[in-house]
Amino acid sequence: MLICDTHADTLCARTKHWNDGVYDVRREWLMQPEHTRVQAMALFIPPKGMEQTPTIVDEQLEELKRMKAEGFHQIRTVDEALPGQPNIMLTIEGGEAFGDRVEGVDEMAAQGVRLAALTWNTPNALGQPALVGNDTGIKPFGWQAVRRMQQVHMAVDVSHLNVRGFWDLLEHDVRPMASHSCAWALCPNERNLTDDQLRALFEVDGFVGVNFYAGFLSPECKADIDLLIDHMAHMCELGGEHCVGFGSDFDGIDAYPEGLRTANDVPKLIDRLLERGFGQKLTEQIAGLNFKRYLESI
Ligand SMILES: [Zn+2]
Numbered sequence: 001m002l003i004c005d006t007h008a009d010t011l012c013a014r015t016k017h018w019n020d021g022v023y024d025v026r027r028e029w030l031m032q033p034e035h036t037r038v039q040a041m042a043l044f045i046p047p048k049g050m051e052q053t054p055t056i057v058d059e060q061l062e063e064l065k066r067m068k069a070e071g072f073h074q075i076r077t078v079d080e081a082l083p084g085q086p087n088i089m090l091t092i093e094g095g096e097a098f099g100d101r102v103e104g105v106d107e108m109a110a111q112g113v114r115l116a117a118l119t120w121n122t123p124n125a126l127g128q129p130a131l132v133g134n135d136t137g138i139k140p141f142g143w144q145a146v147r148r149m150q151q152v153h154m155a156v157d158v159s160h161l162n163v164r165g166f167w168d169l170l171e172h173d174v175r176p177m178a179s180h181s182c183a184w185a186l187c188p189n190e191r192n193l194t195d196d197q198l199r200a201l202f203e204v205d206g207f208v209g210v211n212f213y214a215g216f217l218s219p220e221c222k223a224d225i226d227l228l229i230d231h232m233a234h235m236c237e238l239g240g241e242h243c244v245g246f247g248s249d250f251d252g253i254d255a256y257p258e259g260l261r262t263a264n265d266v267p268k269l270i271d272r273l274l275e276r277g278f279g280q281k282l283t284e285q286i287a288g289l290n291f292k293r294y295l296e297s298i
Contacts, residue, residue, distance in 0.1 A: 002288030006209035009252030024250035029264035045094025092116035115155035180247035209247020
C-alpha cells in the first residue's frame with residue numbers, strides 16, 4: 001500500500017541531536033517490502049534560527065546529504081517513490097527558510113521542497129502563528145511568497161498559521177493543505193482546525209495530514225490509535241474522504257498514541273482503519289492516495 005506521512009522533524013532532530021540519537025523515523029523503518037512509504041522531512045526553523053552561520057537551513061540540507069548517503073531516497077513527486085525504499089520528500093516548517101526574498105522560494109524549490117508552512121510558532125515576514133494571536137493575516141511578503149509558490153507548484157501549508165491568515169488564503173484562491181493538524185471539535189487547541197476551517201479546506205479539495213501528537217488529539221494529552229482514527233473519521237464526516245491523510249509530526253513530539261511510537265508502527269494504523277470498517281478503498285485513500293492526488297493537483 002502507498003503510505004504518505006506529510007510531516008516529520010527528523011532533519012532538525014538529527015542536526016540538534018535530540019533524543020540522544022534515537023529517532024522516530026529510521027531508514028529501515030521505512031523499508032517495508034509490502035508498502036511504498038513516502039516520508040516528509042521538514043527544514044524546521046526555530047526562533048532566531050536564521051541568525052547563525054551556517055544557517056539552520058544549510059545545516060539541515062547538509063544532514064539531508066548525509067541521509068541520502070545512508071540510502072534515503074529523495075523524491076519530488078509521489079510517483080517517484082520506490083516500493084520498500086526509504087523515500088523522503090523535503091518540506092519547510094517556517095517561511096524564514098526563504099530568507100525574506102521571493103527568489104528564496106525558487107531556491108528551495110530547486111532543493112526539492114514541495115510544501116511549505118508559512119510560519120512555525122514564531123511570527124515572521126509571511127504571517128502570524130495561531131499560538132501568537134489573530135492581529136494580522138498574511139503579510140505583504142507572505143503574499144509574494146505564496147504567489148511564487150503557486151508558480152513553482154509548492155503547496156501552501158497552513159499548519160501553525162493563525163485563523164486570519166487561513167481565511168485570507170481561502171479568500172484569495174489558494175488551495176492550501178495542513179501537513180500536521182487535528183480537529184478542534186475533538187480537542188480544542190489553537191493548533192487544531194475548526195469544523196468551519198476543515199469544511200472550507202475540503203470544499204476546495206485541499207488536504208489535512210492528521211497529527212499523531214497526543215496533546216492535539218486529547219485535552220488530557222492521552223491518546224490511542226482509536227482516538228487518532230476518531231479525528232480522521234470526524235474529518236471524513238465533514239466531507240474529507242478525499243482530503244485526509246497522515247501527518248505524524250514524528251521527531252517533533254514527545255507524547256504519542258499508545259502503540260504508535262515510530263514510523264515502523266504506522267502499518268498498525270492501517271490495520272486498525274480496516275478493522276474499524278473504513279473499507280479497503282477509503283483506507284488506501286487516507287494512507288496515501290489522498291496526498292498523492294492533492295500534490296499532483298498543485
Ligand atoms: Zn509543527
